[in-house]
Amino acid sequence: MSIYKNIKYINEEGKLHRWKPKTGVLLLNIGSSKSEKDCLRHLTCMFTDRDLIQLPCQSILGRIIALAARKNSIRKHKLVGGFSFVNYWTGVQAEMLRQYLDYHSPETGPHAVLHCQRYSEPTAEDVIQELLKLDVDFCVVFPLYPQYSVSSTLSNLRNLDRAIDAYDSNGKIKWSVIQSFNSHPSFLKLIADSILNTLNEFPEDERNTVNIIFTAHSLPLSLIEQGDIYKSEIEKNLKKVKSILGLPNNIYLSWQSQEGKKWIEPKTLDVIKSITLMEGYGNANILVFPLSFVSDHVETLYDIDVLQNNYAKECGVKCFKRCESFNDDPRFIEVLGDIFMDHIKILNHDIKVTNEDELDHFLNFALVDNNIKKYIDGPIDSKKKLNQLHSNHSNHVFYNKSIERVQWNKRYKLMLIMLFLFITFSLFLINYFSVLY
The missing domain is CATH 3.40.50.1400 (Rossmann fold)
Known part of the structure; x- marks a missing residue:
């Protein structure tokens, strides 16, 4: 993780200085199992994540599903030649993007480009600590999911937010978020x-x-x-x-x-x-x-x-x-660089949205603010977002209380069903053993 913090250089006056990035970039991805032994831990993290899948008794049932899926997951990885593909390629993309931005966007450089995996290492906790060690004041969060989803983008952002609360509760690092980039x-x-x-x-x-x-x-x-x-x-x-x-x-x-x-x-x-x-x-x-x-x-x-x-x-x-995956394709790195630079250009601009096409542009590039919590309130449909933007386009906070109520109603129903099944099963056992003995 600490690939930048020990870099030193001599300035024009001949004095030795530690390299300090001006802008941080954090690539978010899903992550992958590092090895056969790591497979169960990786699957457990996935199936106990309520943003990815919602189950009754999530912490228990999620672990059971992970245990059941472990053997098949290992078989798939062995058939394709190994583990840790996502982690490897995201790391390669991060380093290539750093070199690209340092050259093509010197006004925001030097750059520290790190990556964070949702269900494997490096974790959100790892990268927050690293960014603090590097003394980064501003960081752009760049999820590598072209299309926004609760199960991917939002899950990563919520996970990152928890790490920020744990290690940077004073808000030393200011954040900006690129929500999606499928229309760039x-x-x-x-x-x-x-x-x-x-x-x-x-x-x-x-x-x-x-x-x-x-x-x-x-x-x-x-x-x-x-x-x-x-x-x-x-x-x-x-x-x-x-x-x-x-x-x-x-x-x-x-x-x-x-x-x-x-x-x-x-x-x-x-x-x-x-x-x-x-x-x-x-x-x-x-x-x-x-x-x-x-x-x-x-x-x-x-x-x-x-x-x-x-x-x-x-x-x-x-x-x-x-079609070949983008992996280390320089053209893809150029795309990421273009998206980043477009994001920076409009970072401090007040954008008025009047139609669906402009809304699309707004969602992809301008969801920016120093408080990352503004991106973890849940998704709502585009028309509602557009209406909210009409009324107050300078406030980039999108709430969806109705979705939250629906989710809680479903949880209560599931809890009642589970309670009913538990009571029924308990009465059956009591009756069975009373007859048996």
Whole structure:
């Protein structure tokens, strides 16, 4: 973690100084298991997180699910060649971004670019302590989730907020947040270029008939019904990419990695099957782009490269390709740099929002304030946000009390059901043992 604090330099007067960053950048990501032994801890952190999934008796049931999922998770990691993909690539991206910003944005430099993983190391506690050691006064939080979601972006921000309360309760570090970046022109162009480059790997006479599937990680429908804007962010992202591409190809949106029945559909495997049924065995070409991921991990290396690829072969797909993840692609680092610099340019500007397009721009770049707590009050739909911005656009606090009430009502119902089942089971045991003895 402490890769910056011991750097020293000699100034123009010949005096020795310790390197001090002017701006901090904190990349947020989901994290991954470091090893087979670490797998259970990683899964436990995931399934006990109520922002990711809501369960009755979360701390107990979440641990049971993690224990049940451990063996399968280890198998997947072994099939794709190891562990810690997310941690590794986020670290690489952080260092590349630091070099890029130091060169292209000297007015905000020098930069300290760190990364924080939600369910693995380095933790939020680690990075807050590191930023304090570096004497950073201002830091931009940059979640590496292109589309905002309660289960990813908000979960990371809440986790970070807890670490700030624990280690920087006096508020030495001032914060700014980039909420999402799926509509940034540079990011949209990068996606389009990636698809066009991969299309060129197909025979020239077949390129216009290649089926393009944009796949994203699915979420429980209950989260969407409660106001999570993730699905609409994905759909908006796809719509803009399609307009840039302007291709005659069939384009599909699908969802992968479902963990339950009532999740967003259609499933990617079902879309693959329907394509082969329409075009016939041995005729279909498919290109898959992972829309909600910016680096390789089990979701791409196993769910797409192994599971979906093998299923496509079984269905008779002629050729199945996936667009390469961005990983250490310099073009992606340039995109992150553009987003950061655009964010800084409008940081202190008062932005008036009058329509949906401007709202979209506002959400992506200008959710800025020195108090990170203003981003952890829960999601609400775009129209409500727009109405609030009309009334007071200088106040970037978005509340959703109705969602909170719905969540608590569901919790009370679950508690009553669990209590009823416990009493019923207890009476059964008492009756059983009284008869037995």
